[in-house]
Amino acid sequence: MSEQLLKGNVAIAEAAVRAGCEAYYGYPITPQTELLEHMSKRMVELDRVFLQAESEVAAINMVYGAAAAGMRVMTSTSGPGISLMQEGLSYIAGSEVPAVIVDVMRGGPGLGNIQPSQGDYNQVTKTTGHGDFHPLVLAPATIQEAIDLVGLAFDLAEKYRTIVFILADGAIGQMMEPAELPPMKPLSGKRPSWALTGAQGREKNIITSLYLGAENLEQLNQNLQTKLSTIQDNEVRYEEQYIKDAEVLLVAFGTAARVAETAVHNLRCGGLHVGLFRPISLWPFPEKRLAQLARQGKSFFVVEMNSGQMLHDVREAVGSTAGLQVPIIFFGRMGGVIPMPEEVEGEIRTWLTYKMGKEEIMPPED
Amino acid sequence: MPHGRIEIDTDRCKGCELCRSACPQDVIKLADDLNNKGYWPAVLLDPEYKCTGCALCAVVCPDGCITVYREVSGRTELLKKEARHHVRATA
């Protein structure tokens, strides 16, 4: 397989096709519509299921249906669509059927704009629906990584019978980069034993999230929590650059991480000891590793394209390091503005000068 | 037939040509120069006073670029008289 120039949305769609996606239900919304359009061609060519639903509410319920029938199914949307899908996502989580959801984030809140942002972090990592659950959330920073994470997403969704998000933003969705697509995975044609296929020669299957008795529902919730613990123990993913000698670690994901990476490179060329910590799994969040790094005396400079959402997860992870006052600084742009490396570098230099000038460590913001 | 004329807001015009297509007198053309939006706007080109002020151009214009004028009835003869006088004076 060789590299080709691919648009993010198209690459994610094609990766899903090659990973054996059997059904796609979606709705147009900028900046991810090209994903739906690519699926409208490829899924029909391959005689798989494609439907542009009447709305995101309909789409997520179609995803629920396909998942209940045991299909490898996905949908894609942006922030306003995730808001509409939240009820359906809660049902999918409570029924423990697998699904892959791609969120290509745009400026918000409300109709906002079509520029890239990271404003859905809280919405997607906390529960993305009513009740106690967390979807697994993977955040690519390059188109190649997005392609690789799509196949992983389907596998993890089926392994744990859970929701897996690919959390991208409009820059990743719209830009073009050279990347390599995986080979086409043949469809197995098999359905899981719990799926709704017709109760021929077996006990009937029921897919539901309704548990009227409180003890019954608590049991379900305990099962879900156990599952989430297992995911937390096994599915943490992150990338580190120049950690060893770094005094300050930039913490960023997705497109913000690419900006941070450039800033790290430039600052290091100027002799500053900085590094990059890039979470790839946003849930489960790499809190243990961050706590470890805090104990090593690192400071943290969080860069996001929102008002400071992952910032709280960083604070919580690092705050578990008892007795230490760990400096955590935040720099963010909102509204679909992408921060520039020069801005990030400027902020870090200002803070380091202040820190070095005052010869005291900044207490964490409370 | 009464005489008419139109004024086209060429900065607002997007050169869609619906007015040109609707004009029964064929006196609307696209300009030779682009406007500040990069379109060739529609302009009135009516050397023979064929425009009757029917306003069909304004009816079809999606952007409301066109103001239509028509002579107040009874003035047609005055116009023709002035035109004849002008022709005699310059002959």
Added chain:
Amino acid sequence: MATLTAEQEEVVYERPRALTNAHTIYCPGCNHGTAHRLVGEVIDELGIQERTILVAAVGCSSFAYNYFNVDACGAAHGRAAAMATAIKRANPDNIVFTHQGDGDLASIGIAETLHAAARGENITIIFINNAVYGMTGGQMAPTSLIGQKTTSSPFGRDVKLTGYPLCMAELLAGLPGTAYSVRCSLHDARNIIKAKKAIRIAFDAQIEGLGFSIVELLSACPTNWGMTPIEAKDWIRDHMIPYYPLGDYKVVEELKRKIERVRKQESG
């Protein structure tokens, strides 16, 4: 060269005052602009500018509130009829109208639209049917024609996979709460003039408190159809009208009487 002085000529047509001076973002030949102009003319004629409220939808017409000199809001995708319901109930003296595309009204918003009509909400819906999703780049809409190639029906709309196009004027006419449901076209001058009359009647229905009114307007989307504006208007005539017949689908008796009264008044 003989030209007429100001006393010798009269203005036969000019831009309605109800429209702002903003240049629209619509494409050349887009009938959103035509519809805005007609609504503006009706608002001027009825003298209702100061009590009119616009509910803009999601799509190309999201920016409609920049083009009308009236109070306005931006509803969520598909929810304009619900928002309009509440605004009208806040002050029934306000004249409330929505401006919606086919994705907004007939796809994601069909429940809100249907229920507003079922309740007989005293609002007016201006429905732009251009057989595609415009703003997002030309995907299939519930109103896309059988066989029509769009960016999400690249092989042509297949009835077996995605069913038949929705005829909204007929659908809403079937509800008792609907006072006026009509389909017009904006493809040529004659039909634009008829469309304006229909819009006037729809606003009259609201002013008289007769119930839900909707004017469906067959419109061009030259950019997403891949045509020039002139080709696009001919496509409406040749392809859309056969599937979406023009005409009045519902006119309640009281409204017919009102139309007759206005006609008599205007003919002297």
